[in-house]
Amino acid sequence: MSLIDFGRGAEANHGVYFRGLTARGVAAYLLGIVLTGFYVLLFWFPQTLEGLIRVLDPLSQTLRGRASDQWFLYGFFYTTAVLVMGARFIYKRSHNRYQVIRTVSVMFFQLGFAFLLPAILLRLNQPEFYFSYFWPLKREYLFPDTIQSLASSGGLGIFMVVWGVAMIAVVTPVLTYFFGKRWYCSWVCGCGGLAETAGDPFRHLSDKSLKAWRIERVLIYSILLVIIALTILLWVNSKSGGEWLGSFSGSYAKWYGFFIGSIFSGVIGTGFYPIFGGRVWCRFGCPMAAILGIQQKFFSRFRITTNGGQCISCGNCSVYCEMGIDVRAYAQRGEAIKRASCVGCGLCAEVCPRGVLKLENKPIKIK
Amino acid sequence: MISKGNYSDTFVNVSKRNIVIIGNGISGITAARHIRKLSDDAITVISSESPYFFSRTALMYVFMGHMKFEHTQPYENWFWEKNRINLITDHILAVRTSDHTLEMQSGAVLEFDVLIIASGSLPNQLKCEGENLKGVQSLYSRQDLELLEKNTAAGVVQAVIAGGGLIGIELAEMLASRKIAVQFLVREKNFWGNVLPAAESSLVSAHMRSHGIELRESSEVAEFVGDDHGRLVAVRTKDGEVIPCQLAGITAGVRPNVDFLKHTEIELGRGVKVDPFFESSVEGIYAIGDCAELREPPLGRRTIEPVWYAGRLMGEQLAQNLCGNPSVYDPGPWFNSAKFFDLEYQVYGEIAAAPSSSAESLYWEHSGRKKCLRIQYDRSTSVLQGIHAIGMRLQHEVIAQWLKQGRSVHFVVDHLVEINFDGEFSIRHEQEIQRSCMEQLSVNANQS
Numbered sequence: 039m040s041l042i043d044f045g046r047g048a049e050a051n052h053g054v055y056f057r058g059l060t061a062r063g064v065a066a067y068l069l070g071i072v073l074t075g076f077y078v079l080l081f082w083f084p085q086t087l088e089g090l091i092r093v094l095d096p097l098s099q100t101l102r103g104r105a106s107d108q109w110f111l112y113g114f115f116y117t118t119a120v121l122v123m124g125a126r127f128i129y130k131r132s133h134n135r136y137q138v139i140r141t142v143s144v145m146f147f148q149l150g151f152a153f154l155l156p157a158i159l160l161r162l163n164q165p166e167f168y169f170s171y172f173w174p175l176k177r178e179y180l181f182p183d184t185i186q187s188l189a190s191s192g193g194l195g196i197f198m199v200v201w202g203v204a205m206i207a208v209v210t211p212v213l214t215y216f217f218g219k220r221w222y223c224s225w226v227c228g229c230g231g232l233a234e235t236a237g238d239p240f241r242h243l244s245d246k247s248l249k250a251w252r253i254e255r256v257l258i259y260s261i262l263l264v265i266i267a268l269t270i271l272l273w274v275n276s277k278s279g280g281e282w283l284g285s286f287s288g289s290y291a292k293w294y295g296f297f298i299g300s301i302f303s304g305v306i307g308t309g310f311y312p313i314f315g316g317r318v319w320c321r322f323g324c325p326m327a328a329i330l331g332i333q334q335k336f337f338s339r340f341r342i343t344t345n346g347g348q349c350i351s352c353g354n355c356s357v358y359c360e361m362g363i364d365v366r367a368y369a370q371r372g373e374a375i376k377r378a379s380c381v382g383c384g385l386c387a388e389v390c391p392r393g394v395l396k397l398e399n400k401p402i403k404i405k
Numbered sequence: 406m407i408s409k410g411n412y413s414d415t416f417v418n419v420s421k422r423n424i425v426i427i428g429n430g431i432s433g434i435t436a437a438r439h440i441r442k443l444s445d446d447a448i449t450v451i452s453s454e455s456p457y458f459f460s461r462t463a464l465m466y467v468f469m470g471h472m473k474f475e476h477t478q479p480y481e482n483w484f485w486e487k488n489r490i491n492l493i494t495d496h497i498l499a500v501r502t503s504d505h506t507l508e509m510q511s512g513a514v515l516e517f518d519v520l521i522i523a524s525g526s527l528p529n530q531l532k533c534e535g536e537n538l539k540g541v542q543s544l545y546s547r548q549d550l551e552l553l554e555k556n557t558a559a560g561v562v563q564a565v566i567a568g569g570g571l572i573g574i575e576l577a578e579m580l581a582s583r584k585i586a587v588q589f590l591v592r593e594k595n596f597w598g599n600v601l602p603a604a605e606s607s608l609v610s611a612h613m614r615s616h617g618i619e620l621r622e623s624s625e626v627a628e629f630v631g632d633d634h635g636r637l638v639a640v641r642t643k644d645g646e647v648i649p650c651q652l653a654g655i656t657a658g659v660r661p662n663v664d665f666l667k668h669t670e671i672e673l674g675r676g677v678k679v680d681p682f683f684e685s686s687v688e689g690i691y692a693i694g695d696c697a698e699l700r701e702p703p704l705g706r707r708t709i710e711p712v713w714y715a716g717r718l719m720g721e722q723l724a725q726n727l728c729g730n731p732s733v734y735d736p737g738p739w740f741n742s743a744k745f746f747d748l749e750y751q752v753y754g755e756i757a758a759a760p761s762s763s764a765e766s767l768y769w770e771h772s773g774r775k776k777c778l779r780i781q782y783d784r785s786t787s788v789l790q791g792i793h794a795i796g797m798r799l800q801h802e803v804i805a806q807w808l809k810q811g812r813s814v815h816f817v818v819d820h821l822v823e824i825n826f827d828g829e830f831s832i833r834h835e836q837e838i839q840r841s842c843m844e845q846l847s848v849n850a851n852q853s
Contacts, residue, residue, distance in 0.1 A: 048747045052582045053470040133747070135830040242472075247481060345826055346801025348742050348751070350713045351431070351479050352463035357472045366479055370717075387828055389471075391744040393751055393798035396826055 044239075050130045051358070051389065059312065060239050066312035074309030081300050084108035101157040113153050116232060120148040123235035130238075136384050136397070140224060144231035152228045165191050167198045170226050172205045174265045175326035177294070180206075181269065182276035211333060217399050218340025219330035220382025227326075229319060232308065233360065234383060237316015241360035241385065244315040250362055254322050254379065261298060262328040268294055298323065317360040321379055331378030339399045340382065342375040344368065348392045355386035355395060369394050424727070425507065425517035426450045427497055431713055432694025433523030434458040435720025437490050443728035448489065449515070451507075453496035455547045457482060462713055464550045465575045469582040474547075497524075502670045502687045519689050519727065522666070522677055523720070526659035526695040526711050531567060535629030540637030541653045544576050553579075561585050561651040565640045567626045568657035569596050571743050574609075576654045577618045578746055588648055589613070590624040590640075600758055602766075605795060608774055609745050616746050629653055659711050661696040674698045676709050681733045683723045691727075693719035705739055705755065712741055738808040739791075740801060748775060753804040754791025756781050764790060765849055767814070767842045771796070771834060778838055782814035789817050797834075798826035818842045 045052045059065040079086050084107075091111045098106035124145040131137040151170035160166050165188055173180035179202040188195040213221045223230045233241075244250075271287040307319030320327050334340060342365070349372070355365035361379045365386045368375045375395075387395040424440060426433040429452035437448050463477040485492050496510040500520070507515040528543030530536055542552050557580075564580050566573050569591030577587045593599060595606035596613070610620050630639040630647070639649045661676030672678045672686035676698035683691045692698075694716035699708050718736050725731065742751045756779055757764055765784045770777040776796030782789050788811045792804055803824050807817060821835045821842075 048578070048744070049582070051466075051469070051471040055473050056470040134828065135832070136828045139830055345798065346805065347714045347718070347740065348801055350462040350742075351460040352466060353460060353472060353476045353479065354463070354466060357476050370479065384828065391749070392742045393749050393826060396798070397829060 044126070044130055046130050047133050051354075054239075054242060060242075062243065062313060069312045070310055073311065074305050077300075077305040077309050080108055080112055081304065087111060098157075101154065101161065103161040110157075113156075116228070117148050117153040119236040120228075120231050121145055121235075123238065124231075127235055127238050131388060134384075134388050137388060140384070141234065143225045144227075144234055147226045148228050148231045151226075159194075164194050165198060169198075169201065170228065172202060172210070172326065173269070174206075174262065174329065175227070175229070175324055176202075177265055177269070177299075177325075181272050181291070183272075186276075206329075210330065211337070214330055214333040214340075215338050216340075218338050218380070218382050219327065219334045220340065220380075220397075222330060223320060223327060223381035224383045229303070229307070229324065230317075230381060233316035233320060237311050237360070240311050240315045241317075241383075242315070242357050243313065244317060244321070244360050244362035246356055246359070246362050246364050254362070257322045258324070258328045258331075261323055262325040264294065264298075265325045315360050315362075317362075317381070320381065321361050327379070327381075334380070335376060335378040339401060340376075341398060341402075342368075342380065342386065343396050343398050344372050344374060345392075345394045345396070347372060349394045350392055352391060354389040354391065358385045358389045360385070365395070420445070422446045422518040423516060424448050424519045424521065425515060426521040426523055427507075428452060428523035428525055428694070428696075429455070429458045429492065430461065430523060430525050430694060430716065431458075432525075432716035432720045433521060435717045436521055436523065436693060436723050437720075438488070439721050439724030440727060441488050441490060443724060443730075446519075447491070449491040449493060449517075451493045451495055451497060451509070451515075453494065453510070456492060456494050457485070459547065461545070464544070464547070465579050468550060468553065468579045497665055500666060500669050500671070500690075502690065505689070520691065521723065522663075522671075522685070522690065522692040522696060523694045523716070524662040524665070524696045527662045527664075528572075528655065528659055529568075529657040531626055531655055531657055533626055533628055535631055535637070536655070538629050538631040538637045539635055540651055541629050541655065543655045544572055545659060556652050557583060557585065559651070563588070563648070563650040564652040564654065565590060565626075565648055565650045566654040566656055567640070568655060569593060569598075570656060570658055571597070572658075573654070573656035574613065574743075574745050576656055577613065578616070580652070580654075581617055585652070586617070586619070588619045588621060588650070590626060590642065591620065591622050592625050594623045596620060596622065598758060602756070602758055602768075602779065604768060604770065605777060605779070605793075608770065608777055608795060609748065609750075611774060612746060612748050626653075659695065661698065661709060661711075663696050674708075682726050682731060683719060683734070691723055693723050699734070703733075703735055706736060714740075738805050740805070745795075748795050749798065750793070750795050751797075751799050752791065752793035753799065753801065754781070754789070754808045756791045756793045767818070767845045769834075769838045769841045776834070780814060780817055780842065782817075787813045787815065789814055792817070792824070798828075800824045800826045814846070818846070 055061045087108060091106050091108060094106040094111055094114055098104065098110050124141050128138050128141050147170045152168055156166045156168055168176060178184045185199050188199050224234055268290055271283060271290060275283045275287040302323045303319045310318060349369040351366055351370045353366050355369060359365050360383060361381060363377050363380060365375060382397055384397050387397060424446045426437055429450045433450055437450050440446055440448055457478050458480065459477040460479060466472050467474050467477060497507055498510055499508040505517050509515060526545065528545045540556055542556060543549055563586045566576050566587060566589045573589060577589050580587050595603055596610045598606055613620055625643045626640055627643045628641045629637055630641055632638045637653055639647050640653055641647050663673055663676055666673060670687050671690060676696050677685050677692035678700055679685055679692050679697050680700055683693050683697060685692055695711040702708050715736060722734050738754050740753045763784055764781050766779050766781040768779045778794045778797060781791045789807055818839055821839055
């Protein structure tokens with residue numbers, strides 16, 4: 039079983055394409071069905087998970103001071119997956135300190151910021167707030183309803199509003215300028231965290247074709263436009279007291295939540311890990327990744343540099359790029375890689391057998 | 406010889422030449438791509454190995470399950486038609502220089518205006534008894550990889566590898582990944598001893614052994630022993646020892662694949678003899694890559710260099726030459742790289758395998774024996790001659806520049822930080838290396 043039996047260092051990728059589970063065999067499709075099935079039950083038939091939910095009551099009571107529910111169950115599974123598979127990843131890549139530190143970071147943010155802290159806030163009768171998610175990924179954090187209810191809930195609520203606005207408006211552009219989008223996508227974000235840990239055995243399954251890249255650009259920027267339009271509409275509607283647009287913006291928001299929030303990022307994004315790799319949502323859908331990508335491409339020091347003429351075009355970098363970037367196409371020409379989608383996971387540099395690739399954010403020297 | 410004043414006139418004004426390239430490896434394909442960028446010529450590439458260009462260096466990763474064969478192909482299949490590069494799968498039987506035609510296995514005859522020979526290498530043989538037994542093979546081509554799959558499918562428990570170069574250690578890693586026990590016979594008394602100094606060789610050997618490879622130095626195959634079905638059952642060494650095995654890999658280096666040119670006017674040495682513009686003794690016929698033998702190699706370079714990037718550089722340069730921007734081949738200072746299981750190796754410039762009277766070197770080795778660095782310099786002038794490292798990544802451009810500028814060893818030691826190419830958060834050793842180098846420098850100074 040490839041999730042348990044794995045090598046380290048130079049042996050980390052041994053047999054990846056020989057095992058059904060990691061090479062789109064029967065086992066992969068079975069796991070895909072189980073995962074998507076779980077999402078379907080969780081989102082639309084939570085009563086079927088009642089037994090599991092009740093098992094977590096003691097933990098939920100301890101952390102949150104209330105009974106468990108479907109979302110607590112989900113958070114528990116999610117966090118467990120990040121921690122267990124994160125430990126597996128660290129074991130495999132323990133010789134590479136960038137990989138170890140980065141993985142500890144995503145495990146920390148998932149456990150602390152996305153699981154424990156919101157639970158404790160609930161226990162203290164404060165709004166359940168995720169400090170590691172921002173608009174537009176966590177779209178409701180800039181929606182009028184959320185802001186109004188947070189702002190009216192007291193001092194901490196106001197801090198949360200300010201936090202949400204400051205993170206996307208100030209902190210994100212600054213950090214992305216210095217470090218690229220990786221500071222968020224492969225160090226902090228929970229979706230990225232799951233992809234980097236639970237999704238690691240499947241990272242090579244991303245589609246590297248030019249066609250996939252074209253689809254990626256159309257989809258991800260369309261979704262970004264939709265969420266921006268949605269947010270504006272909700273505010274217009276709210277300011278006009280609901281008279282101007284009636285219930286239109288509300289149902290628009292519901293449809294977005296259903297198709298993008300549930301089906302795309304949940305069922306397809308995670309359920310299809312064993313078929314399309316761990317970053318389907320991040321690559322084709324995430325509006326946060328879209329914004330960070332534009333900043334990374336045009337206003338960032340981050341890039342992956344190549345080492346002179348050492349590239350042997352072997353293709354390991356491209357195969358193990360979870361974002362489907364054909365890294366080799368740049369490396370074999372000796373060009374630096376500066377792509378909007380790169381989440382800076384660093385696996386290309388890690389699997390390169392000739393020491394060709396390096397993630398860098400040093401100021402670019404003008405030669 | 407260097408000047409070819411009328412060179413560009415010869416071709417540039419001729420519209421739409423018929424350029425035929427033998428071999429779709431890195432050299433031939435690079436030439437084809439760059440000619441396409443620079444001209445409107447008809448381009449045909451012939452290969453009997455594989456319909457599409459693939460990276461030979463990645464075959465080992467296919468065998469170890471890191472990737473599929475299709476991943477070794479750097480360009481998607483639509484690329485060739487879109488760029489009007491005509492690919493033919495066929496094998497050349499004869500090159501007729503008199504009427505500029507190629508005779509192919511399929512019976513077809515192909516005409517050319519310009520012929521580029523980029524036929525690559527063939528693995529060397531040991532020339533000993535039993536080399537044709539089933540289960541004895543080399544590792545170079547796509548077909549060799551397929552044969553290796555076939556030879557290991559039957560369940561190989563013990564393998565012997567003969568010949569201690571880079572392909573040998575790659576094959577050892579490949580077989581180890583399939584849990585096959587490997588006895589690695591090396592003729593020299595140190596692994597890769599014609600390239601690596603003894604200390605580095607010992608470090609690599611220890612690492613190889615830690616991965617379960619049974620490395621046997623000063624050991625040579627005398628005979629491959631077969632059974633009644635013509636299948637390998639054992640290897641007998643020159644010491645008379647018999648090693649039972651089901652697979653034997655011969656990895657004794659490569660030689661230019663030029664046998665098919667033997668009865669032509671094209672002058673051959675070990676490879677196709679070419680001038681600094683890659684033209685052979687026959688006008689309009691060129692050779693690049695592994696199969697080319699430079700009559701006048703650039704300073705510090707060899708006449709035949711079967712390495713990936715040399716093929717690429719030659720392909721680029723020949724395309725420029727053929728399309729009106731001729732210049733002499735200048736690959737810059739020698740460099741190369743390899744990976745021995747977990748250990749990456751990079752070399753820039755010259756590092757002598759054995760101590761020499763004119764060169765001196767500084768050597769640092771990490772206590773964990775997974776990292777080392779050597780700086781070689783001229784004993785009398787202190788000018789840098791080369792740097793290599795194991796377990797550390799070095800910056801190509803910076804060292805190449807230092808070599809060209811003739812920097813002194815003292816400068817190099819002072820500026821060591823600038824050549825590091827290790828990933829972020831890697832443990833750095835510059836201070837320790839510098840301290841060690843300074844001590845060695847003062848010892849060396851006192852001796853001379």
